[in-house]
Amino acid sequence: MKKFAAIQMTSGPEVAPNLAVAETLIAAATVAGAGLVVLPENFALMARGDAERLGVAEDDGHGPIQDFLAATARRHKLWLVGGTLPMKTMQPKKVRSACLLFDDQGRRVARYDKMHLFDAHLSWRAPSGQNCDVEQSNGETYRESAVFESGTEVVVADTPFGKLGLAVCYDLRFPELFRAMLDHGAEVFAIPSAFTALTGRAHWEVLVRARAIENLAWVIAAAQGGRHANGRETHGHSMVVSPWGEVLTRHESGPGMALAECDAARQREMRTQLPSLQHRKLNP
Numbered sequence: 001m002k003k004f005a006a007i008q009m010t011s012g013p014e015v016a017p018n019l020a021v022a023e024t025l026i027a028a029a030t031v032a033g034a035g036l037v038v039l040p041e042n043f044a045l046m047a048r049g050d051a052e053r054l055g056v057a058e059d060d061g062h063g064p065i066q067d068f069l070a071a072t073a074r075r076h077k078l079w080l081v082g083g084t085l086p087m088k089t090m091q092p093k094k095v096r097s098a099c100l101l102f103d104d105q106g107r108r109v110a111r112y113d114k115m116h117l118f119d120a121h122l123s124w125r126a127p128s129g130q131n132c133d134v135e136q137s138n139g140e141t142y143r144e145s146a147v148f149e150s151g152t153e154v155v156v157a158d159t160p161f162g163k164l165g166l167a168v169c170y171d172l173r174f175p176e177l178f179r180a181m182l183d184h185g186a187e188v189f190a191i192p193s194a195f196t197a198l199t200g201r202a203h204w205e206v207l208v209r210a211r212a213i214e215n216l217a218w219v220i221a222a223a224q225g226g227r228h229a230n231g232r233e234t235h236g237h238s239m240v241v242s243p244w245g246e247v248l249t250r251h252e253s254g255p256g257m258a259l260a261e262c263d264a265a266r267q268r269e270m271r272t273q274l275p276s277l278q279h280r281k282l283n284p
Helices: 015-031 050-056 064-076 169-173 175-183 197-215 264-273
Strands: 002-008 034-038 079-081 085-088 095-102 108-113 119-122 140-143 156-159 162-166 188-193 218-223 225-227 233-235 238-241 247-251 256-262
Touching: 002 015, 002 238, 015 034, 015 064, 015 256, 034 188, 034 218, 050 085, 064 079, 064 095, 095 162, 095 188, 108 156, 108 162, 162 175, 169 188, 169 197, 175 197, 188 197, 197 218, 197 233, 197 238, 238 256, 247 256
Parallel strands: 002 034, 002 218, 034 079, 162 188, 188 218
Antiparallel strands: 002 256, 079 095, 085 095, 095 108, 119 140, 156 162, 218 238, 225 233, 238 247
């Protein structure tokens, strides 16, 4: 059986230290037997502002972050989902959040650009009588569309681990994207993420397990986890979930990894014994 690893990081605003942490964790995953490793969203840079993102944005196919990913996959002889990195667009003040897949020879196999952008103001209030450890007066505001440009393409790639569908963080809330990947044959989903502490506590595990269950697919959910230099707190709880919806392994907080074995035969058995995918009435 093959092993999946979801890498968790608490990335900061400097690229070089983040790449060093990623290299250490990927090496550990390799020693543990992982053949497919997924890095979290923003693994190379948790920016303090839009200017930092624009400053490290790379041209497609060229740049130190892409070079690092290719070289690391090749050196460790594993398939690597490179979290996300800012990629230049035709608009000078916009980037795309690109998720790149490299094979075990360091060749880029696929690119997915984050489709759904997180524009939200969170000011959740605890029900009467309950405590809330989130600042309620000001809330948290996110507007990814101010600097990011949406992707438009569904991406599923052939790998030795099955057909791999790529999604990023907020995409997790849109089951139609995962159905579209399923219709392209997806058997495994890789989801680099950086869920907020607030939304993560309420929704992260529920959403990850739901995408696994409804598609009878493996989910490798790699997250940011901890308090970042920019003041943001992310939820963590990176996990690998089976097609039955079981959380096989998780890493709760701080840098580390969640590692689990993938049994492709068991997935085929599940899809045969519970043929819900064949019972769909609203197929496109």
